[in-house]
Amino acid sequence: MAAAAYKMISIPEAQDIVLSHTRPLGAVTVGLAGALxxxxxxxxxxxxSLPPFPASIKDGYAVVAADGVGEFPVVGESRAGHLDQLPVAPGSVAYITTGAPVPPGADAVVQVEDTEKLPDGEGSQRRVRICKAAKAGQDIRPVGSDITxxxxxxxxxxxxxxxxxxxxxxxxxxxxxxxATPRVAVLSTGDEVVDPSTAPLGPGQIRDANRAMLLAAAAKAGAEVVDMGVARDTEGHLEGCLAAAIEQRVDVLITSGGVSMGDRDLIKPLLAREGTIHFGRVRMKPGKPLTFATLTLPQQGGRQMLVFGLPGNPVSSFVCFHLVVLPALRKMGGWAEPQLRRVAARLAVDIKLDPERPEYHRCTLQWGPPPLGSTPALKAAVAEAAAAQDPLHAPPPPPPHEASAHGAAGLGSMELWAVSTGNQISSRLLSARSANALLEIPCASGVIKAGSLVSALLIDDLGGMPVPPGGVPVTPGF
Amino acid sequence: MAAAAYKMISIPEAQDIVLSHTRPLGAVTVGLAGALxxxxxxxxxxxxSLPPFPASIKDGYAVVAADGVGEFPVVGESRAGHLDQLPVAPGSVAYITTGAPVPPGADAVVQVEDTEKLPDGEGSQRRVRICKAAKAGQDIRPVGSDITxxxxxxxxxxxxxxxxxxxxxxxxxxxxxxxATPRVAVLSTGDEVVDPSTAPLGPGQIRDANRAMLLAAAAKAGAEVVDMGVARDTEGHLEGCLAAAIEQRVDVLITSGGVSMGDRDLIKPLLAREGTIHFGRVRMKPGKPLTFATLTLPQQGGRQMLVFGLPGNPVSSFVCFHLVVLPALRKMGGWAEPQLRRVAARLAVDIKLDPERPEYHRCTLQWGPPPLGSTPALKAAVAEAAAAQDPLHAPPPPPPHEASAHGAAGLGSMELWAVSTGNQISSRLLSARSANALLEIPCASGVIKAGSLVSALLIDDLGGMPVPPGGVPVTPGF
Structure with a gap:
């Protein structure tokens, strides 16, 4: 079947198809250290139960609450890990440390700050003044109060x-x-693709960006990864690489390149012969030739292997990995909700719309006031977007930066801003540099204005996002 | 110096002190695979430059743009990785694949979809119809257009x-x-503390939660970790454990327990003897006895080691790790902005204020409409908070859940909600279960109402946050 013969489907359809063919892997037993x-x-x-005994919350004295304030003999001590069986009778107290068992007879703890050491009494009897009466149960964690x-x-x-x-x-x-965590093989394809260590490049050569990137992405997702190298543009070599991946008993094979319209784009024909292609074109930018197949392997007890044929352009590869491969890896690893998390973010710049395909625009999300780098142009744009009644454009924007340094109004005027990573051509991997989200940009003509709200899919931890100058205000009064 | 003798400082002061004593570690050389x-x-x-040659963006034909539409002989082909030196003269074209070098003479590429194969001409000369005229430069990435x-x-x-x-x-x-990544040792303390594998527990014993947790936290932060076991509550044993950590040449030692007011709380006295304690009490809940010291080690060339004495209660330990240890580990590892990222979140429940100390309330952040679990009570609370003019309380809340399924209004009505993890007692580690943020709750009397905006510090990846029922709407038109 020629590449163009594959029906163009939407990304949600593609994601549904992938997840419907993906099953959580079985259980394995690990030690505690391997569980993270x-x-x-x-x-x-x-x-x-935790605590397994009535435990003191403070360093101080175990008392009979009804005794109230006064001077008392210290008849024993209860230290964490050391049980002193002496019961505390009315009119006496016992020294106790944080986390130690409250001795029988005592029903409250008075913290050391509310006591005063006294000179020893007769026969060197230790004595203490209780300066503040305790209520029964005070500063004691009952058995099982944390965990029953x-x-x-x-x-x-x-x-x-x-x-x-x-x-x-x-x-x-x-x-x-x-x-279990999935076992994932990564294979690059293309006669022009050479190892990253190659220098200088020969004529027509480019270094393999995809393999290092996809291996890292799969490893970051918790997968065990297998580097399958680079397949040449011949049927035989590519078949050999597929056979080797099968031999490695991987759950998933990720290829990049070889899925577009060229006469040496051999991935789709190979997968069609060896398994079932579920889709071969997706209405998305970048990533249109994205291909997904399953192989049933009679030689391995009929087990199933997933194959993702990602486009060769590194950005397409990056975007397709996050949109379809990552959710599948998460589902295999047991995630109940494997899809990327969606949030709303406000655009820091105008974005030109593509009239042919919805676009996944790489951006860096940050929480704060409108990003300063683009503030002058942005302010005007934000005001214009707010004034417009166009449904693409957002409700009234936050007040300007200057007014928002403190207080609840300050907190309320901070939001998630999406800063574009620049030129989005699919060969330019620098457009994924520092990107922590993919903006979902509609397929339409014209421009979506700075200040508009758009949905964004999280692809990296916001714990490392840029910090706005001046930071984000804290809760008033904190 | 008695524990109470340490001046109580604020958390920002404590954080500043820690970071002022922390230096980024030196550089080491790693291979690409070790760089993630x-x-x-x-x-x-x-x-x-990338591309190193003018490269085709499409599979199709390299043409002379001025030739326009018509039928042309195919004089050669340029495939990725295979250079055909035949120049393309006016009146002829060359077959070309995505990423391949554009042959000399050609100045545009026409994608295969805009062409039609013709029967071969004289002498088996391949021929093609160009159906759509190209502009000069079309579908060609110039040399260095991605990277110069x-x-x-x-x-x-x-x-x-x-x-x-x-x-x-x-x-x-x-x-x-x-x-370099920091080398971090983790030591628990306490005679009552036994290995997690202990079952059944002996009288007065509890299992060591902190060590597994802090080792995991440091490892997750990229540190190389060393498990130092559990120190008994004697000066000698504790000194021995400190010496062993020094011997391991760690950059950081994290202890838990032994820093409060008990007479066997030996950490502070030991650190005061062996190094300099920079603070020993912090105005925070939980975590008040948090201690930070530096040791200068003449026997190791005068190098400095940081010691964090975390409280023994597991939640205190958890909170203090994130607030002061994690930023230090990040700074050592080279992070320019090592502090936890702060965002604004809307409370899903009322939170009782503590009149004595600001509190770090553990919560699970999620993006969406008001969390459904608490919706009936929450709606009333949100309305009340909105009506109140109290500065702790937020500007008008989002419209109710039902109205927000679609459109820009839908996106705009979604926000970050903070769902409490429940009872916040510092012994109850279940209050950190699924927590992805610490809410900054002011020290005051009364209650901070559901619907209020509070600042929250991110402690886990929001990529795994709960998904609201119905999900988060996408950009209108996407």
């Missing part, structure tokens, strides 16, 4: 982050069932 | 993400100077 970033394949329950024995502390499907590592350790979950 | 996530220590320039030889493609100080890996590969930067 993984998705739990079964719930985790607490085998015991048998509680589900983490659900199947939850991802293990930093806090979850602590929660797992606390309940003694040192062996865990988590979803 | 690192910060460049020197700029990267392009040794050659000598251009700085990445600056010193830039972090290497997925796109940057591709950019580095493209310019042949296979050996790179990047900032």
């Amino acid at each position: 970033g993984r998705v739990l394949a079964e719930e985790v329950r607490a085998p015991d 024995e048998g509680d589900t502390v983490l659900q199947a499907g939850e991802r293990v982050g930093v806090a979850e590592m602590g929660i797992l350790a606390t309940v003694g979950a040192v062996s865990l069932k988590v979803h | 996530g690192r910060v460049l220590a020197e700029e990267v320039r392009a040794p050659d 030889e000598g251009d700085t493609v990445l600056q010193a100080g830039e972090r290497v993400g997925v796109a940057e890996m591709g950019i580095l590969a493209t310019v042949g930067a296979v050996s790179l100077k990047v900032h």
Whole structure:
């Protein structure tokens, strides 16, 4: 089937098709240290309560609350990890440290700041003055107040982050069932494509940007990656590379290049022979020749392998990876909601619309006032956009930068701004430099104005986004 | 010096002190595959132009634009990676594939979709009909149009993400100077603290949540981590553990526990003897006993080691790590803006204020309409907050959920909502489960109402935040 014969479908259709052919991988058992970033394949329950004993919240004295203020003998001490079995009878107290078990008989803790050391009494009996009466239960964490024995502390499907590592350790979950992570092979194609170490370049050669980029992208998504090198533009070599990827028992093969209209674009014909192509053209800019196929492998027990044929232009490759490959890798790894997260952002510059295809415009999102770099032009544009009744254009813009330094109004005037990465031609990978989002720009004629609200898909952690000059205001009174 | 003797300082003061004692680590050389996530220590320039030759943007025919439409002999072909030296003279064309060099003489490319194959002419001469006239330069990327030889493609100080890996590969930067990553040791303290694998727990014992959590947090920040185990509550054992950390030549030691008011809280006295304590109490909830010291090590050439004494309660430890340790690790790793990123978020629930200390309330941020789980109560609260003139309370809230499914108004009515993780007691690590931000809640009496805007510090990637039912609307027309 010729490339042009593939029906052009929309990106949501393409994403649905990919996810409908993607299954979460089975469970594997890992130790606690290997759990970070993984998705739990079964719930985790607490085998015991936390605290396992009534525990002091403060350093101070365990008391009988009804005793009130006064001078008391210190009849023992309870330190974390050291149990002193002496009960505290009315009229006496025990020294206690934070986290230590409250001795039998005591029903409150008075913090050391509300006490006063006294000279020892008869027979070197330690004594203390309680200066502030305690209420029963004061500064004591009852048994199970943080976690009750048998509680589900983490659900199947939850991802293990930093806090979850602590929660797992606390309940003694040192062996865990988590979803396997996908094994992903990356193959570049093209006779002109040479290793990045090549210098100087021979005539007609370019260095392979896609392989390093896609290997990094898959690894960042938690996949185990296999570098398959570069396939030459012959059927035989390409077939050999596909066979090698199968031999490596990868769940996913990502190729780049060889999917457009040229007579040596051999990926689609090969995949059509060896498996099923589910789509071969997508209405998107960049990335139109994006191809997706599944291979059923009788020689490997009939298991399925996904193949993503990404376009050779590095930006197309970058965009297609995030839009269709990443959600598939996440779903394999157990994510319940594998799609990219969508937010609304305000454009910092005008963007020219493409009348033929919706565009994924790379941008850097930042939270703050209108970005200063473009402020003069932007202010006018923002005002104009606000005045326009065009549905593409946003509701009234935030007040100008100067007015927004402090207070709730200040916080309210900050928002997410989208700064374009510049010339968006699909060969120019610099347009993905520092990009943390893809703007969803409609297919239409004309321009979408600075100040307009557009939807943006997050492709990188906003924890590293640019900081506006002067920063973002804090909660009033903080 | 007794613990109470340490002056209570604010968190911004504490953060300034820590960063003023933190220096970016020196440069190390890594291969391209090791560059992901690192910060460049020197700029990267392009040794050659990209494309290195005038390159076709399409599969089609290289033509002389002035020839216009008509039937032409195909005198040769230029495929990516294969140079055909035949020049294209007026009245002839050459077949060309995407990315291939445009042959001498040709000045435009006509895509294959705008051509028609003809039967071969005399002597099997291939022929084609050009159906659409080309403008000079059409579908050709001039030499250097993506990158010009000598251009700085990445600056010193830039972090290497997925796109940057591709950019580095493209310019042949296979050996790179990047900032070293910090080496971080993590030590728990306390006689009651036992390994997470302990089951059942002995009397008075609790499992060590902090070590697994802090090791994961440091590793996630890119640090190389060293597990120092658990120090017993004796001066000798603790000193031994400190000596072992020094022996490991770590840049940073993170301890947890042993910094409050108890008589076995030995961390502060030890650090005061061995180095300089810069602060020992911070006005924050949780985390008040947070301690920071520097040690100068004559036995290791006078190098400096940072020590963070985090409180033993796991939530305090979690919060203090993000607020003061993480920025220090980032600065060491070369981040120019190491502080947590601040955004504004709207409260989904009322939060009771603490009259004694500003609070870092753990929450899960999500973009969308008001979170559904709390909608009935929230709607009333939002309306009330909007009506109030209290500066803590926000400008008019977004329109209700039902009205916001589509259009620019829909996009504009979506915002960042902060859903509390529940009971915030500092022993309850479940309050950090799924938390992706710390809300900055002022020290005051009363309640801060649902619907109010508060500042929030990002502590996890929003790429995994909860998705609201129905999702977030896209740009109108997309």
